[in-house]
Amino acid sequence: MSHSSISDVLAGKYPVESIITVKGWIRTVRANPxxxxxxxxxxxCFDPIQIVADKxxxxxxxxxxxxxxxxxxxxxxxxxxxxxxxxxxxxxxSIEIIGLVEDPDTYPMAPKRHSVEYLREHAHLRPRxxxxxxxxxxxxxxxxxxxRFFNEDGFQWIATPIxxxxxxEGAGEMFRVSTLDSVNPPLTDEGKTDFSQDFFGKEAFLxxxxxxxxxxxxxxxxxxxxxxxxxxxxxxxxxxxxxxxWMVEPEIAFADLATVAQCAEDMxxxxxxxxxxxxKDDLEFFDxxxxxxxxQRLETLSETSFVRMDYTDAIEILKNCGKKFEFPVEWxxxxxxxHERYLAEEHVGGPVILQNYPKEIKSFxxxxxxxxxxxxxxxxxxxxxxxxxxxxQREDRLDILDARMIESGLNPEDYYWYRDLRRYGSxxxxxxxxxxxRLVSYVTGVANVRDVIAFPRAAKSxxx
Amino acid sequence: MSHSSISDVLAGKYPVESIITVKGWIRTVRANPxxxxxxxxxxxCFDPIQIVADKxxxxxxxxxxxxxxxxxxxxxxxxxxxxxxxxxxxxxxSIEIIGLVEDPDTYPMAPKRHSVEYLREHAHLRPRxxxxxxxxxxxxxxxxxxxRFFNEDGFQWIATPIxxxxxxEGAGEMFRVSTLDSVNPPLTDEGKTDFSQDFFGKEAFLxxxxxxxxxxxxxxxxxxxxxxxxxxxxxxxxxxxxxxxWMVEPEIAFADLATVAQCAEDMxxxxxxxxxxxxKDDLEFFDxxxxxxxxQRLETLSETSFVRMDYTDAIEILKNCGKKFEFPVEWxxxxxxxHERYLAEEHVGGPVILQNYPKEIKSFxxxxxxxxxxxxxxxxxxxxxxxxxxxxQREDRLDILDARMIESGLNPEDYYWYRDLRRYGSxxxxxxxxxxxRLVSYVTGVANVRDVIAFPRAAKSxxx
Numbered sequence: 001m002s003h004s005s006i007s008d009v010l011a012g013k014y015p016v017e018s019i020i021t022v023k024g025w026i027r028t029v030r031a032n033p034x035x036x037x038x039x040x041x042x043x044x045c046f047d048p049i050q051i052v053a054d055k056x057x058x059x060x061x062x063x064x065x066x067x068x069x070x071x072x073x074x075x076x077x078x079x080x081x082x083x084x085x086x087x088x089x090x091x092x093x094s095i096e097i098i099g100l101v102e103d104p105d106t107y108p109m110a111p112k113r114h115s116v117e118y119l120r121e122h123a124h125l126r127p128r129x130x131x132x133x134x135x136x137x138x139x140x141x142x143x144x145x146x147x148r149f150f151n152e153d154g155f156q157w158i159a160t161p162i163x164x165x166x167x168x169e170g171a172g173e174m175f176r177v178s179t180l181d182s183v184n185p186p187l188t189d190e191g192k193t194d195f196s197q198d199f200f201g202k203e204a205f206l207x208x209x210x211x212x213x214x215x216x217x218x219x220x221x222x223x224x225x226x227x228x229x230x231x232x233x234x235x236x237x238x239x240x241x242x243x244x245x246w247m248v249e250p251e252i253a254f255a256d257l258a259t260v261a262q263c264a265e266d267m268x269x270x271x272x273x274x275x276x277x278x279x280k281d282d283l284e285f286f287d288x289x290x291x292x293x294x295x296q297r298l299e300t301l302s303e304t305s306f307v308r309m310d311y312t313d314a315i316e317i318l319k320n321c322g323k324k325f326e327f328p329v330e331w332x333x334x335x336x337x338x339h340e341r342y343l344a345e346e347h348v349g350g351p352v353i354l355q356n357y358p359k360e361i362k363s364f365x366x367x368x369x370x371x372x373x374x375x376x377x378x379x380x381x382x383x384x385x386x387x388x389x390x391x392x393q394r395e396d397r398l399d400i401l402d403a404r405m406i407e408s409g410l411n412p413e414d415y416y417w418y419r420d421l422r423r424y425g426s427x428x429x430x431x432x433x434x435x436x437x438r439l440v441s442y443v444t445g446v447a448n449v450r451d452v453i454a455f456p457r458a459a460k461s462x463x464x
Numbered sequence: 465m466s467h468s469s470i471s472d473v474l475a476g477k478y479p480v481e482s483i484i485t486v487k488g489w490i491r492t493v494r495a496n497p498x499x500x501x502x503x504x505x506x507x508x509c510f511d512p513i514q515i516v517a518d519k520x521x522x523x524x525x526x527x528x529x530x531x532x533x534x535x536x537x538x539x540x541x542x543x544x545x546x547x548x549x550x551x552x553x554x555x556x557x558s559i560e561i562i563g564l565v566e567d568p569d570t571y572p573m574a575p576k577r578h579s580v581e582y583l584r585e586h587a588h589l590r591p592r593x594x595x596x597x598x599x600x601x602x603x604x605x606x607x608x609x610x611x612r613f614f615n616e617d618g619f620q621w622i623a624t625p626i627x628x629x630x631x632x633e634g635a636g637e638m639f640r641v642s643t644l645d646s647v648n649p650p651l652t653d654e655g656k657t658d659f660s661q662d663f664f665g666k667e668a669f670l671x672x673x674x675x676x677x678x679x680x681x682x683x684x685x686x687x688x689x690x691x692x693x694x695x696x697x698x699x700x701x702x703x704x705x706x707x708x709x710w711m712v713e714p715e716i717a718f719a720d721l722a723t724v725a726q727c728a729e730d731m732x733x734x735x736x737x738x739x740x741x742x743x744k745d746d747l748e749f750f751d752x753x754x755x756x757x758x759x760q761r762l763e764t765l766s767e768t769s770f771v772r773m774d775y776t777d778a779i780e781i782l783k784n785c786g787k788k789f790e791f792p793v794e795w796x797x798x799x800x801x802x803h804e805r806y807l808a809e810e811h812v813g814g815p816v817i818l819q820n821y822p823k824e825i826k827s828f829x830x831x832x833x834x835x836x837x838x839x840x841x842x843x844x845x846x847x848x849x850x851x852x853x854x855x856x857q858r859e860d861r862l863d864i865l866d867a868r869m870i871e872s873g874l875n876p877e878d879y880y881w882y883r884d885l886r887r888y889g890s891x892x893x894x895x896x897x898x899x900x901x902r903l904v905s906y907v908t909g910v911a912n913v914r915d916v917i918a919f920p921r922a923a924k925s926x927x928x
Contacts, residue, residue: 003718005618005686007618023686023717023718023891024686025684025889026889042685042686042717043620043684043685043686043687044618044685044686044687069888069889070889071889071890071891073718098718098889098890098891098892099860099888099889099890099891100889101887101888101889102887102888107888109888123680124680124881124882124884124885125680125684125884125888127680127681127684127685128683128684133684133685136620136622136681136685137620137685139621139623140615140620140621140622143611143621144611144615144621147607147608147611151604151608154469154471154508156507156600156601156604157603157604157607157608158600158604158918159603159693159710159917159918160918160919161708161918161919161921161926161928162626162693162695162708163639163695163707163708163921163926164926164928165926165927166928175627175641175642175643175663176641176642176643176646177639177640177641177670178639178640178642178646179639179640179697180646182640182642182644182649182657182667183649183651183655183656183657185646185647187647191647192647193646193647199639199697199699199707199923199924200707200921200923200924200925200926201923201924201925201926202926203646204926206641213918213919213928216587216588216589216591216918216928217591217600217918219592220489220507220589220591220592220597221506221507221508221591221597221600221601222469222487222488222506222507222508223507223508228692228693229623229626229692229693231626231627233643233663235663243627243663243664244625244626244627246623253487253506254467254487254537254562396563417588417928418588420588420589421588422563423565423566424533424563424565424566424571424573424589425489425490425533425534425535425562425563425564425565426535426562426563427487427535427562427563428562453623454622454623454624454625454677454680454681455624455625455677457625457627457664459663459664459665460663460664460665461664461665462625462627462628462629462664462665462666462668463629464625464628464630464677464680464881
């Protein structure tokens with residue numbers, strides 16, 4: 001059953017005149033009584049390969065009836081292509097028809113332009129389209145590059161838990177995980193659900209972040225990262241939110257905020273370069289059909305130094321820029337997308353790393369600065385999207401951490417294991433979080449994150 | 465804040481006499497009034513590096529009080545080690561004490577032998593031990609090698625959904641995911657839970673496998689794989705089961721069972737070789753302290769051809785081998801671990817790929833063989849563990865698939881999207897599943913899968 005990938009054939013891996021076999025699905029077909037042109041696709045690259053079939057083939061009558069998405073095995077000779085575009089095509093010696101398409105007239109992926117909404121409803125068939133095929137390959141390239149970047153730099157991948165019983169991170173936005181009877185759950189004497197009888201012996205949820213867990217490994221192995229699914233039960237029906245999405249969360253020991261920011265910049269540039277090197281074919285499609293100038297933007301980003309700016313300076317810039325914003329700006333406010341994009345797109349004209357935010361708008365675990373007003377937090381803002389990464393140095397001083405927990409309404413005892421890291425050989429450390437689907441969306445220009453994950457999960461939507 | 469990893473220093477990356485800085489935690493310390501020896505560890509490799517501190521250091525009085533797990537930054541000169549074992553050590557010019565250990569006498573990870581049960585109760589601190597540190601690095605190496613193996617071979621990584629509303633895969637063993645009120649859920653007129661009011665608008669669960677989903681991408685991109693968490697709400701308190709574990713599931717189009725089996729063999733050998741090449745230090749620890757002969761076993765496995773054997777032949781072998789088994793053997797039974805291990809360890813003396821199992825003991829989606837009694841399924845059995853991989857060619861013929869679903873008590877309409885793959889350009893395809901924790905357990909010799917994942921989840925256990 002050995003056969004060649006279309007990617008290898010188009011890349012010239014085999015000499016002209018070689019006899020090879022390729023297997024795939026028909027993208028388009030032009031049939032006439034003397035010879036037919038079949039564009040065959042196997043997902044290994046953006047382009048299909050052209051198959052020339054002539055009437056001498058024993059099953060030519062059946063070949064003339066083929067339609068989009070029929071599956072074939074084609075054996076033939078590689079020849080240089082006469083037409084424009086591709087370098088090579090295949091003159092078929094034999095074509096085995098593997099699978100037909102039942103009722104081609106109603107086939108949901110007929111070769112025409114479909115809306116992204118229509119494609120989402122057919123998420124099991126949409127990888128057969130140019131758009132979703134290209135997204136899938138770029139997504140894969142980005143994921144591989146992320147693992148490679150961290151591995152080459154001595155980071156260890158850690159699988160932090162998906163199911164967590166730490167209900168202290170804001171249970172309102174979390175999904176409960178249970179095996180209790182949903183109609184008649186066991187109750188305690190106080191009439192509450194008796195989770196002691198549940199599978200885990202207590203109430204359990206899906207994780208919203210692996211950060212606190214991965215810090216425990218950071219404080220033993222120095223450089224670690226997570227890359228796994230995280231969950232938010234938020235009812236936000238936007239193009240930037242999913243109920244289930246993948247996060248990358250590196251954590252570095254003996255690191256200050258500057259080290260964390262540099263790691264974020266280096267990682268983004270590394271993965272931009274990887275996708276430019278490895279998936280130029282798919283990027284050209286996105287550049288032509290989805291977002292003009294995309295390749296140029298990625299090339300620029302992968303070479304430009306990211307500007308560092310303090311939050312406090314950014315506020316001054318926004319207040320004095322003369323631009324009218326929907327949300328007014330003042331020291332202490334959380335920046336909106338319009339502010340972030342102004343800074344990156346108009347003021348700097350490139351990526352910016354904003355640093356040292358007011359403690360009131362950031363999480364309890366971020367390290368307090370000496371001014372006692374700001375914390376060592378950072379956001380990476382990129383032109384065309386705004387915030388793409390958020391991170392911080394973590395509070396490594398137990399007394400200050402405890403005070404911040406209490407200020408935030410948390411009970412330090414619930415975090416005894418997180419506090420232990422500060423009791424036993426505490427070190428300065430920090431890290432960041434990257435929403436992987438937002439990265440894929442940014443790199444492909446595909447606006448809605450529901451179109452860059454195989455089977456998107458959102459409010460009222462968990463099909464397939 | 466730039467410093468060197470201990471791994472690089474011990475590997476001889478820096479010339480002798482170089483002045484460098486290393487940062488890490490104390491493993492052990494021997495202090496006396498004239499000079500002290502500190503073993504400093506940063507997780508970058510198995511071994512700590514020896515620091516020699518003499519009394520001329522300005523803070524020598526404090527250095528003499530240091531204990532296990534205190535964190536330090538040490539700047540000094542690389543010198544050749546006089547003692548046995550390591551090649552290099554560091555003569556400290558200065559030692560900065562970063563973090564102390566609060567009450568060393570009660571520090572839970574004091575330098576002595578702890579039971580694995582005790583370590584599990586301190587899962588946030590156990591990565592500081594030799595055992596869990598080594599497991600973590602080997603686990604990382606295996607994960608990276610798996611991604612590399614598939615990526616180099618043209619596979620695309622697909623993130624199949626974690627939350628699924630397909631309740632047809634055997635809901636009894638699945639975790640429900642919900643945001644409904646757990647005490648008073650909304651009810652339908654029939655008194656059942658009204659999941660139409662739940663977050664996803666229907667009852668949702670945690671996935672038990674990404675296979676059916678990933679087949680949709682296989683039938684468009686030819687070579688794909690998943691690597692993500694999966695869940696079983698089984699109350700089995702064994703050393704081989706977790707409620708949350710990671711699975712690797714490749715799926716190959718235009719492939720028969722032989723192709724799938726070869727892929728499984730190639731992948732295992734690739735990852736065994738990777739860990740032998742990259743983590744010899746940790747493997748030597750496991751070989752000495754956990755399972756004698758482990759390195760030899762991995763070396764042999766990575767070179768040996770895996771024997772193929774039909775289930776039917778295996779049954780004959782087991783019936784006639786003269787050995788008394790706890791569970792009797794007869795054609796049609798599912799093999800137990802004792803049978804699998806006899807075949808691999810005693811009969812073959814190496815890994816075996818068992819093929820073509822009775823349809824009654826296998827899943828509906830496995831391809832029916834021409835004998836109408838067996839399906840094109842395979843299990844990889846390895847010495848010392850038994851089944852490590854299970855896979856099959858998938859049923860690509862719609863009529864037979866439908867018949868098998870009905871036989872298995874399933875409603876084909878619930879699987880309309882899975883059936884569509886057989887209606888529109890169906891192709892022979894197949895794949896396998898590898899439980900990642902079982903692989904890590906096998907490679908390290910660490911018997912209980914709870915000790916090869918950071919924070920294990922099992923019945924009555926979801927701490928941290």
